[in-house]
Amino acid sequence: MDKTFDLTDISDWQTNMESSPVTLPAIQRGFVWKPKQVEDLWDSIMRGYPIGSFLVSRNVDKFDLMDGQQRATTIFIAHYNPFDTNGLGKIWSLKIIPVLWIDIKPISKPDTSKYSFRLITNSHPWGYQSKENNKKLSVSDRRNALEIFREDEKNKSGYTTFSNSTVFPYDCTFPIPFCFFLKADDYDDVIKSIEDYLPxxxxxxxxxxxxxxxxxxxxxxxxxxxxEEILITTRKIKNKKINYDIIENETLNEEEKQDNPTLFIRLNSSGTALTGDDLIYSIYKSIFPDAKKLVEEINLNFIQPVQIISLATRITASKLDKNTFTRKMSVRDFQRRIKDDNFKSKLNNILSNKTFKELFQKAIDILSCKNNDQFIGEIPPILIKTFIKRNQELFLFFIYWLHINKEKDLTDEIKFKMTSKLFLFSWFNFKNEKLLWEEKINNTDFWEEPINEMMRWKNEYGIQLLLPPDMLREYYKQEHIVNKFKLQDEHRWGLDLNGVGEKIIEYYQEIKIKELENHISNEYFWKLINNLHSNRQLLLFVQREYINTEFTDFNNLEDLEDTDTPWDWDHIYPDSWHNGKHNINKGIKEWNNNIGNYRVLSLEQNRSENNNLSPAERLNSNSTQETSFIQKNDYKYWSKINEIIKDDKIDNHFNAITIRMINIYEKVWNELKIHDFIKR
Structure with a gap:
C-alpha cells in the first residue's frame, strides 16, 4: 500500500471535506501558524526540502489527521484561489482564508529564503516586510498601500470589510497569487488568470x-x-509525495481506556505546542466531539473558544463548590476534574444548552451600553474585547454574578453601574479578584455600592485612589510643579505637599483613611498619574464616537495569531522631533508618550509625510479637533507649537499634554459617573 499523499491531495482535504479521505478530529486545535511560518514552509517545498510526514489514524473508511494540521492547512492556503470560490465549503478551522502570493523577481527577501512568498491576511491586507517577514509594514507603507486601495470605487467601504481578492502585497516588486501557478498548465494559463482576476x-x-x-x-x-522558471518548479512539486504513518487501532483502543488523551499530548510536544487553555480545549473536544460547534456558537466574536472553555470549567466548578472562587485551572486540574462524572455532565450541559450563550450575550450587551438611557453613545467592540481578554477574572465574576442573580430586575441604571465599575476596575488596576468573589459574589446590591472600601482594599491590590479631575488640574497649574518638570527635578513625579498637595492628602483622608502618612499619599498619587500617563484605553473611550463611526466593522478576532488595528496611535507632538536627538529636555521625552499627546487616527486620515507636521498644523481645523478630542483649553497651547522645542521652553508642550490628559480623565470621570461611586 502506497503510504503517501501529494500536495493536491492534501489541499483537497479541506476543499472537498465530504469526500475527503482525511478528516480533522475534534481534539485538534485551530490554525495557529504565523505568516512567516507559512511563507517559510512553501520556500522549503519549492526547494525540494523534506517537510516531515503526516500521522493519521483509521476512522471507519477515513483517516483522522493526528499530526500535521498546520502544514496541511498551509498547503491548502497556497492552492486557495480567492477570486474563484465556487464549490468551496466549510474549511477546517479558518474563518477568513489568507492568500499566498509569490514575488517573481524580488529586490529583497529573507536571507534564508530562495523564493519570496508574501502572505496577506485580514489583519495585514498588504502583507509583512519583504526582508524581515516576521515584521509588520511601517505605518507609512500601510498608509501608502491604503491610498492605492482606495483608488478603486469598490473599496470605499469599511477598512476591515473588504475581500481578500481586492488587496495585494505592498512591500514587493512583481507579486502574483501563487495559486495561479499551482493551477496552471502553462505560461498562458498564468497570464489569463492575471488578466481575469488581478485588481x-x-x-x-x-x-x-x-x-x-x-x-x-x-x-x-x-x-x-x-x-516560466517558477512554472517548471511548480510542475515538479505537484507530484511531490508526502509520507504518512498510521497509528494502529490497538494503540487507539488502549488510549480510549485512559481518562485523558495522553497520545495527543505526547504528539503535540514535538509539533506546534499546546499549553494551558489550548490543551484543555483539545482534551475537552476529545471527550465531547460536538464541543467545537457548541463553543463556536457561543463565541459571538468577542472571546476565543479556548477562553470560553476556561470560563465554563470554572463556572461549573464554582457551582459544584457552592459559589466559591475557582482559580484558573491547569491541565492537570482539568484532567482530574473531568474524571468526575458529575463535573463532566454539568460542564457539557452548561455548554450545550442556550443558557450559557444567552449569558455571554447578556454580558456583552450590558458592557456595550447600547440603548442604555444612562449613557451617550455605545462602547466600541474593541474596548469590550480588550476588557474580556485582559480581565478574565473580572469577566468571570461578572457573568457568574449574572448567572446566580438571573431573576434580579436589571434597570438601565444598574446595567450602567455594572459597566462603569467593571471598566474602572480594569483601567485603574484592581487586582484583588479572589477577595472580590469571596465577599461580593452573593451581594445582590454590589454594583450600586460605593467603591471607597475597594480602593487599596485590605491594604493591597485594590482600585487606585481616584482624584477629582478639578483637583488634579489645580495641582498641575501650580508654577512650582511646572518648574519641577522644566528643571527635571528628580521628585517631579511624586506628590508635592505644598499648596494643592495638602488638599489632595485631605481628600485621601476623607474618602479612605483618617490618618495617612505622607509617603503613602505619595505612593497613591504616583500610581494614579503613572496609570493616566500611559492608559490608552481611556483615549479609546473618549474617542469612541469617532471609532464607532470610522471603524463600525472592526472587531478583531482571527484564527491566525496576527492582529492589528485600522488606526494609528498618532503623536500630536511628533515623536521624530525628539527621538534620537540630543539636548532635548527630559520633560519633552517623558511626556511625549503620555495619552495627552496621542490620538486615534485612521490610516487614510494620517497624511503627515515623515511625521513632520507641527501640532499647530495637525490640529488647525475644527473637525480635526472634534474627532481628536482636542478641547479649547489644550488647543490654546497646541496652537503655539510650530517647531521643534530645542531648549527648556517646554511650557506649551507640558501644558498642552497635561491639560489634555486631565481632559481625557475628566470625560471618563463624568461619563462613567465615578463621583457617584465615591462617598465623601
Missing part, C-alpha cells in the same frame, strides 16, 4: 509599474522567463 489598481512599493495593464506588458515581455 486594475495593483501597484507595489518598488513602483515598477503603475497599473495592471502596465504590469501585464512586463509579464508578457521582460518577466516571461521568471514566470
Amino acid at each position: 486594475d489598481n495593483i501597484r507595489t512599493k518598488e513602483k515598477k509599474f503603475s497599473n495592471k495593464d502596465d504590469y501585464l506588458k512586463l509579464l508578457k515581455g521582460d518577466l516571461k522567463s521568471q514566470i
Whole structure:
C-alpha cells in the first residue's frame, strides 16, 4: 500500500471535506501558524526540502489527521484561489482564508529564503516586510498601500470589510497569487488568470509599474522567463509525495481506556505546542466531539473558544463548590476534574444548552451600553474585547454574578453601574479578584455600592485612589510643579505637599483613611498619574464616537495569531522631533508618550509625510479637533507649537499634554459617573 499523499491531495482535504479521505478530529486545535511560518514552509517545498510526514489514524473508511494540521492547512492556503470560490465549503478551522502570493523577481527577501512568498491576511491586507517577514509594514507603507486601495470605487467601504481578492502585497516588486501557478498548465494559463482576476489598481512599493495593464506588458515581455522558471518548479512539486504513518487501532483502543488523551499530548510536544487553555480545549473536544460547534456558537466574536472553555470549567466548578472562587485551572486540574462524572455532565450541559450563550450575550450587551438611557453613545467592540481578554477574572465574576442573580430586575441604571465599575476596575488596576468573589459574589446590591472600601482594599491590590479631575488640574497649574518638570527635578513625579498637595492628602483622608502618612499619599498619587500617563484605553473611550463611526466593522478576532488595528496611535507632538536627538529636555521625552499627546487616527486620515507636521498644523481645523478630542483649553497651547522645542521652553508642550490628559480623565470621570461611586 502506497503510504503517501501529494500536495493536491492534501489541499483537497479541506476543499472537498465530504469526500475527503482525511478528516480533522475534534481534539485538534485551530490554525495557529504565523505568516512567516507559512511563507517559510512553501520556500522549503519549492526547494525540494523534506517537510516531515503526516500521522493519521483509521476512522471507519477515513483517516483522522493526528499530526500535521498546520502544514496541511498551509498547503491548502497556497492552492486557495480567492477570486474563484465556487464549490468551496466549510474549511477546517479558518474563518477568513489568507492568500499566498509569490514575488517573481524580488529586490529583497529573507536571507534564508530562495523564493519570496508574501502572505496577506485580514489583519495585514498588504502583507509583512519583504526582508524581515516576521515584521509588520511601517505605518507609512500601510498608509501608502491604503491610498492605492482606495483608488478603486469598490473599496470605499469599511477598512476591515473588504475581500481578500481586492488587496495585494505592498512591500514587493512583481507579486502574483501563487495559486495561479499551482493551477496552471502553462505560461498562458498564468497570464489569463492575471488578466481575469488581478485588481486594475495593483501597484507595489518598488513602483515598477503603475497599473495592471502596465504590469501585464512586463509579464508578457521582460518577466516571461521568471514566470516560466517558477512554472517548471511548480510542475515538479505537484507530484511531490508526502509520507504518512498510521497509528494502529490497538494503540487507539488502549488510549480510549485512559481518562485523558495522553497520545495527543505526547504528539503535540514535538509539533506546534499546546499549553494551558489550548490543551484543555483539545482534551475537552476529545471527550465531547460536538464541543467545537457548541463553543463556536457561543463565541459571538468577542472571546476565543479556548477562553470560553476556561470560563465554563470554572463556572461549573464554582457551582459544584457552592459559589466559591475557582482559580484558573491547569491541565492537570482539568484532567482530574473531568474524571468526575458529575463535573463532566454539568460542564457539557452548561455548554450545550442556550443558557450559557444567552449569558455571554447578556454580558456583552450590558458592557456595550447600547440603548442604555444612562449613557451617550455605545462602547466600541474593541474596548469590550480588550476588557474580556485582559480581565478574565473580572469577566468571570461578572457573568457568574449574572448567572446566580438571573431573576434580579436589571434597570438601565444598574446595567450602567455594572459597566462603569467593571471598566474602572480594569483601567485603574484592581487586582484583588479572589477577595472580590469571596465577599461580593452573593451581594445582590454590589454594583450600586460605593467603591471607597475597594480602593487599596485590605491594604493591597485594590482600585487606585481616584482624584477629582478639578483637583488634579489645580495641582498641575501650580508654577512650582511646572518648574519641577522644566528643571527635571528628580521628585517631579511624586506628590508635592505644598499648596494643592495638602488638599489632595485631605481628600485621601476623607474618602479612605483618617490618618495617612505622607509617603503613602505619595505612593497613591504616583500610581494614579503613572496609570493616566500611559492608559490608552481611556483615549479609546473618549474617542469612541469617532471609532464607532470610522471603524463600525472592526472587531478583531482571527484564527491566525496576527492582529492589528485600522488606526494609528498618532503623536500630536511628533515623536521624530525628539527621538534620537540630543539636548532635548527630559520633560519633552517623558511626556511625549503620555495619552495627552496621542490620538486615534485612521490610516487614510494620517497624511503627515515623515511625521513632520507641527501640532499647530495637525490640529488647525475644527473637525480635526472634534474627532481628536482636542478641547479649547489644550488647543490654546497646541496652537503655539510650530517647531521643534530645542531648549527648556517646554511650557506649551507640558501644558498642552497635561491639560489634555486631565481632559481625557475628566470625560471618563463624568461619563462613567465615578463621583457617584465615591462617598465623601
